[in-house]
Amino acid sequence: MYPKGKYYTTEHVVTFANNAFKGTSPTTLSGTKLGTAKTIELAMAGCLAKLKAGCNGFTYNGKTFTLYKSTKSVTPSVGIIAWKHMGKAIKSDGYIWIMKLKYRLIGYDSTTSYKTLTKATAACAKSDTCQGVTKEGSTTYKTNNGDTPTAKTSMNAYIRGNKWELHGKIYYTW
Numbered sequence: 001m002y003p004k005g006k007y008y009t010t011e012h013v014v015t016f017a018n019n020a021f022k023g024t025s026p027t028t029l030s031g032t033k034l035g036t037a038k039t040i041e042l043a044m045a046g047c048l049a050k051l052k053a054g055c056n057g058f059t060y061n062g063k064t065f066t067l068y069k070s071t072k073s074v075t076p077s078v079g080i081i082a083w084k085h086m087g088k089a090i091k092s093d094g095y096i097w098i099m100k101l102k103y104r105l106i107g108y109d110s111t112t113s114y115k116t117l118t119k120a121t122a123a124c125a126k127s128d129t130c131q132g133v134t135k136e137g138s139t140t141y142k143t144n145n146g147d148t149p150t151a152k153t154s155m156n157a158y159i160r161g162n163k164w165e166l167h168g169k170i171y172y173t174w
Helices: 040-049 117-126
Strands: 010-016 019-025 028-037 057-060 065-074 081-092 095-104 108-114 132-135 141-144 150-167 170-173
Touching: 010 040, 010 081, 010 095, 010 150, 019 040, 028 040, 028 057, 028 081, 040 057, 040 065, 040 081, 040 170, 065 081, 081 117, 081 150, 095 117, 095 132, 108 117, 117 132, 117 141, 117 150
Parallel strands: none
Antiparallel strands: 010 019, 010 170, 019 081, 028 065, 057 065, 057 081, 081 095, 095 150, 108 141, 132 141, 132 150, 150 170
């Protein structure tokens, strides 16, 4: 039981076609509806196909997936899950990493610089405090303890998600 106006929310990330979608429940989206789908795979594929039309997420109400050009998330909407498109995703070292081009993460997890993304994500995956990696130059990667991206034209951020598991064609996190 929760006090009036207080809800327990859950979040997890799924990937499809190397793109990440973050699901939050209980939440819905508001904005322009762009269509519907019968499965989560079709919803993700449909949203990716409609990125130029502004699709940035979809909801699931237990029966139907509805694609949106969303202006905001609305919490709570009990019984509904909202999935927001987070950008490109890579899978490395047992984690899903959300790639944010032209962004950086704040706070260094260590003073070590790495020459490759593979080495930086491996180091980050071993750290209890690392939240992601920032590419700071053509071949310089740093591990970060902050996970909130900040706009920075010359950098790219890779935000560490949770561990993943493959079910069918979708990578789920827990």
